[in-house]
Amino acid sequence: MKAIWKRDFKSYMENLIGPVMISAILLILFLFFFLNNLAGRNTDLAAPVYVTSAIAFTFAIPLLSMRSFAEETRNKTDQLYMTAPITIGQVVLGKFLAIATLLAIPTGIACLLPVLMGLFSRDVQLLNCYTSLLAFYLYALMLTSICLFFSALTDNILLSAVFSALFIVIGIFMGSAFSRIKITWLAKILSGALDFNSRMETMTYNGTFDFTTVIYFISVTALFLFLCVQVIQKRRYTVSRKNLTVGAYSLSMIVVMIAVVIVANVFATQIPERYRTVDVTGTRIRSITAESRKVIDKIEDPITIYYLSEKDQSNVYGSIDLDSRNIENILKDFAARSSRITLKYI
Numbered sequence: 091m092k093a094i095w096k097r098d099f100k101s102y103m104e105n106l107i108g109p110v111m112i113s114a115i116l117l118i119l120f121l122f123f124f125l126n127n128l129a130g131r132n133t134d135l136a137a138p139v140y141v142t143s144a145i146a147f148t149f150a151i152p153l154l155s156m157r158s159f160a161e162e163t164r165n166k167t168d169q170l171y172m173t174a175p176i177t178i179g180q181v182v183l184g185k186f187l188a189i190a191t192l193l194a195i196p197t198g199i200a201c202l203l204p205v206l207m208g209l210f211s212r213d214v215q216l217l218n219c220y221t222s223l224l225a226f227y228l229y230a231l232m233l234t235s236i237c238l239f240f241s242a243l244t245d246n247i248l249l250s251a252v253f254s255a256l257f258i259v260i261g262i263f264m265g266s267a268f269s270r271i272k273i274t275w276l277a278k279i280l281s282g283a284l285d286f287n288s289r290m291e292t293m294t295y296n297g298t299f300d301f302t303t304v305i306y307f308i309s310v311t312a313l314f315l316f317l318c319v320q321v322i323q324k325r326r327y328t329v330s331r332k333n334l335t336v337g338a339y340s341l342s343m344i345v346v347m348i349a350v351v352i353v354a355n356v357f358a359t360q361i362p363e364r365y366r367t368v369d370v371t372g373t374r375i376r377s378i379t380a381e382s383r384k385v386i387d388k389i390e391d392p393i394t395i396y397y398l399s400e401k402d403q404s405n406v407y408g409s410i411d412l413d414s415r416n417i418e419n420i421l422k423d424f425a426a427r428s429s430r431i432t433l434k435y436i
Contacts, residue, residue, distance in 0.1 A: 091180040091184040091187075092184070094171075094184030095188050096188075098184065107153070108192050111150045111153060111192070112195050112196050114146055115193075116196050118145055119138050119142045119196065123135070123138040123203060133207055134215055135200075135203060135218075135219045135223065136294040136295045136297075137295075139223060139226045140294045143226055143229050144287070147233055148262070149255060151189075151233045152240075152250070154189055155234060155237030155250070155251075155254065156250040156254070157241070157247050158185045158189075159242040159318075159322065160245050160249075161245075163242075164247075168325075178322050182315055182318050183315070190231055193227065201223055204216050204219040207219075215297075215370070215371060217370040218371055221299050222293060225289075225293035225307075228304065228311075231307070231311050232286075232307045232311045232314075235314035235315045237251075238314070238315070238318050239314045239315075239318045239321070242321040242322050263287070264280075264284050265287050265288045268280045278360075282356035283352045296376070297371040298368060298369055300366060301367070302359055305354070305355065305358050306355050306358075309351045313351045316344075317344065317347075363422065364426070378420065378423055386428045387428070390430070391430065392430050392431075392432070393432070394434055395421055395425070396436050397433060397434070421433050
């Protein structure tokens with residue numbers, strides 16, 4: 091695995107595709123950093139990180155990953171690791187780590203930006219900035235695993251890049267489509283399975299560290315690496331009764347893994363917001379202050395808060411805008427902290 095990691099990383103850097111993609115990512119990041127932070131005098135990295143992940147990653151990562159398996163399958167050089175004394179999982183992980191190392195370079199450079207802003211302003215929210223950068227890198231790793239999967243499906247590098255980019259675009263925009271579904275439980279399942287955009291918004295613009303977003307990125311990354319292994323593993327077998335049994339077992343494991351990831355992410359979103367998120371803003375505007383808690387504890391008369399919204403819409407990613415979701419979650423927190431406060435939806 092280590093040899094594959096080194097070989098692929100060296101290949102990316104020597105063939106210039108690595109430096110070109112790193113430069114493209116940094117160009118977009120620095121452009122929006124200049125417009126939003128230097129010219130606009132903002133002290134958080136939400137906009138540069140979000141826009142770069144939505145634009146640069148959608149095209150750069152498919153281009154980086156398209157040759158990983160597709161070209162080797164076309165040139166028949168995949169037979170080398172098919173017969174080598176290593177597992178397919180080690181091969182996939184080695185190629186994944188090569189791209190992950192490459193993407194760590196622009197991420198590491200981006201980590202210097204909050205420090206740079208701190209030289210000119212005391213209002214820089216370092217925790218908020220680095221939370222955004224964590225989401226930035228985890229999102230990149232998730233997209234890498236998806237692109238490796240599509241590269242393993244075909245021997246055409248162009249199709250690999252196109253299908254990867256198309257799937258990423260679908261993942262970005264499907265959250266808005268799911269929010270229009272009137273059946274709440276179905277919307278929760280679908281948004282729990284495929285909604286990239288809302289999760290990036292949560293850990294960038296929202297100013298919160300969301301454990302469910304981290305779980306989503308990591309679990310989807312693991313799922314697509316597993317699917318990639320299964321696709322390549324299938325090529326080792328010829329048609330026989332024994333191998334049909336192996337194929338059926340592999341298919342059942344794929345179904346189980348997909349179901350586990352979807353169910354885990356759906357259940358994770360049902361955890362109350364105050365238990366699964368941490369306010370990382372400098373002024374703690376996403377959480378109830380100590381002064382507010384003291385006021386709540388002194389309430390003696392019953393209070394009913396009427397909220398014009400469907401119940402639990404905040405648990406459906408992409409269903410409502412971030413400000414509305416934050417308002418609902420704070421109201422829920424009020425009601426949870428005092429038995430005299432009732433929240434009613436109208």
